[in-house]
Amino acid sequence: MAFLEVKNIQKSFGRTEVLKDISFSLEKGEVLAIIGSSGSGKTTLLRCINFLETPQMGNIIVNGEVLFDGDDPSKKKDSEIRKNRLHFGMVFQQFNLFPQYTVFENLVLAPKLLAKEKIKENGEYRGATTYKEAVESINAEAERLLDKVGLSEKRDEYPCNLSGGQQQRVAIARALALDPDVLCFDEPTSALDPELTGEVLSVIKGLKSSESTMIVVTHEISFARDVADRVIFMADGVIEEEGTPSQVIEHPQSPRTQAFLSRFNQYSD
Amino acid sequence: MDQFWSVSLQLLEGFKENCILFGVTLLFALPLGLLIAFGSMSGFKPLKFLCRAIVWIIRGTPLMLQLFVVCYIPPLLTDGSFKFKERMTAAMIAFIINYAAYFSEIYRGGIEGIPKGQYEAGYVLGMKKSQIFFKVVLLQVVKRIVAPMSNEIITLVKDTSLARVIMVPEILKYAEDFTKINGLIWPIFYTGAFFLIFCGVLTLLFRFIEKKLDYYKG
Numbered sequence: 001m002a003f004l005e006v007k008n009i010q011k012s013f014g015r016t017e018v019l020k021d022i023s024f025s026l027e028k029g030e031v032l033a034i035i036g037s038s039g040s041g042k043t044t045l046l047r048c049i050n051f052l053e054t055p056q057m058g059n060i061i062v063n064g065e066v067l068f069d070g071d072d073p074s075k076k077k078d079s080e081i082r083k084n085r086l087h088f089g090m091v092f093q094q095f096n097l098f099p100q101y102t103v104f105e106n107l108v109l110a111p112k113l114l115a116k117e118k119i120k121e122n123g124e125y126r127g128a129t130t131y132k133e134a135v136e137s138i139n140a141e142a143e144r145l146l147d148k149v150g151l152s153e154k155r156d157e158y159p160c161n162l163s164g165g166q167q168q169r170v171a172i173a174r175a176l177a178l179d180p181d182v183l184c185f186d187e188p189t190s191a192l193d194p195e196l197t198g199e200v201l202s203v204i205k206g207l208k209s210s211e212s213t214m215i216v217v218t219h220e221i222s223f224a225r226d227v228a229d230r231v232i233f234m235a236d237g238v239i240e241e242e243g244t245p246s247q248v249i250e251h252p253q254s255p256r257t258q259a260f261l262s263r264f265n266q267y268s269d
Numbered sequence: 270m271d272q273f274w275s276v277s278l279q280l281l282e283g284f285k286e287n288c289i290l291f292g293v294t295l296l297f298a299l300p301l302g303l304l305i306a307f308g309s310m311s312g313f314k315p316l317k318f319l320c321r322a323i324v325w326i327i328r329g330t331p332l333m334l335q336l337f338v339v340c341y342i343p344p345l346l347t348d349g350s351f352k353f354k355e356r357m358t359a360a361m362i363a364f365i366i367n368y369a370a371y372f373s374e375i376y377r378g379g380i381e382g383i384p385k386g387q388y389e390a391g392y393v394l395g396m397k398k399s400q401i402f403f404k405v406v407l408l409q410v411v412k413r414i415v416a417p418m419s420n421e422i423i424t425l426v427k428d429t430s431l432a433r434v435i436m437v438p439e440i441l442k443y444a445e446d447f448t449k450i451n452g453l454i455w456p457i458f459y460t461g462a463f464f465l466i467f468c469g470v471l472t473l474l475f476r477f478i479e480k481k482l483d484y485y486k487g
Contacts, residue, residue, distance in 0.1 A: 050393050100412075113396060113400055113404070
């Protein structure tokens with residue numbers, strides 16, 4: 001059984017069917033790139049996986065644990081969704097950092113709230129038995145993550161004083177601070193000036209390891225080709241083509257994939 | 270000179286009433302306004318329409334009329350068996366309801382102006398709705414509403430003189446008494462100084478708060 005299994009996801013807004021029976025699976029440590037034109041449903045799929053949208057049908061299973069089942073109302077309760085969400089991290093197109101907190105505070109806010117709650121409930125949070133102990137390890141982890149995204153010297157700055165690329169790197173560190181099983185990126189470079197996309201993409205590339213499983217919705221075809229283990233091309237709410245980067249990007253079979261990719265190649269070579 | 274001081278002290282006595290009305294109105298209208306704001310943003314339709322109707326009625330009629338309604342309708346309805354012992358109580362009720370309606374719209378604007386992404390970022394980080402409101406959204410709302418709030422609160426200072434129409438002994442009433450009893454006109458105009466000073470202090474206070482919240486943008 002695969003690490004992440006997404007089965008038969010169907011999502012409509014009113015009468016518009018945005019996702020029509022989407023299924024895919026992902027092994028631990030794999031990077032999946034989802035490409036496709038605007039309106040093909042890529043972002044909606046990512047939002048469904050993060051429970052920001054509730055699909056009408058389908059299952060989401062991580063590591064054998066059923067996190068979402070369209071037929072099981074108990075999986076749609078707020079408290080259940082909140083708990084299951086922590087299996088996933090999300091990096092948004094618009095960063096969505098909290099403007100009133102410093103970079104460092106952005107990283108530790110959610111983990112600290114969670115630690116307080118968990119210690120109250122179970123007397124334990126990731127090996128720490130007191131809140132103070134938990135905070136120490138949360139802080140240390142935040143420092144480590146800031147170093148990883150190359151922003152240690154910005155730890156006490158407010159987001160408004162950072163460039164878009166730096167803000168997005170903070171957002172990545174913030175998502176990692178909760179140690180999600182699967183990290184999702186929703187067009188992480190689409191809101192950036194072209195000269196800033198490189199720094200963000202190389203941070204994402206640097207995260208690739210046998211432990212980190214990632215889903216990246218992107219328009220950066222060359223990034224998908226270089227970094228992804230698998231590529232999905234979506235069109236009109238269905239998976240039109242799926243495979244390795246070499247299969248989908250270098251040798252697309254479907255005429256729609258070919259047409260989509262040829263529009264990119266027109267300008268890029 | 271002696272006369273000036275005794276008039277000043279008398280007017281100050283009257284202005285104390287304005288200050289009490291101001292303080293009590295703020296104390297109750299600020300939280301009540303927040304409740305009305307939540308009501309008018311509620312997904313529960315009847316509550317939403319009720320709150321919006323209240324806001325419409327309160328904002329759509331003069332405060333002076335509302336003072337008359339609060340002060341005189343209860344005695345009329347109860348055939349005179351219920352009367353406000355203190356006219357001030359009636360003034361407070363009218364002011365609290367009136368200002369809560371205005372405040373609620375300011376809150377609503379502030380809350381609805383927060384980008385959806387702030388909530389979503391909180392959700393994907395596993396935060397509860399209440400945590401998102403208090404830890405993420407609230408301070409941003411405060412920052413957004415300081416300017417319109419200060420405007421409204423400064424208006425409230427001057428509106429307190431309207432309580433005069435239901436015979437609350439506030440500063441203008443005292444000044445008029447000087448005219449009627451002592452034949453002095455100038456105390457009427459002198460009252461302006463009290464309002465000016467009070468509003469001046471408030472302006473400085475709000476400027477201070479705005480500066481305090483200026484450490485971040487967005």
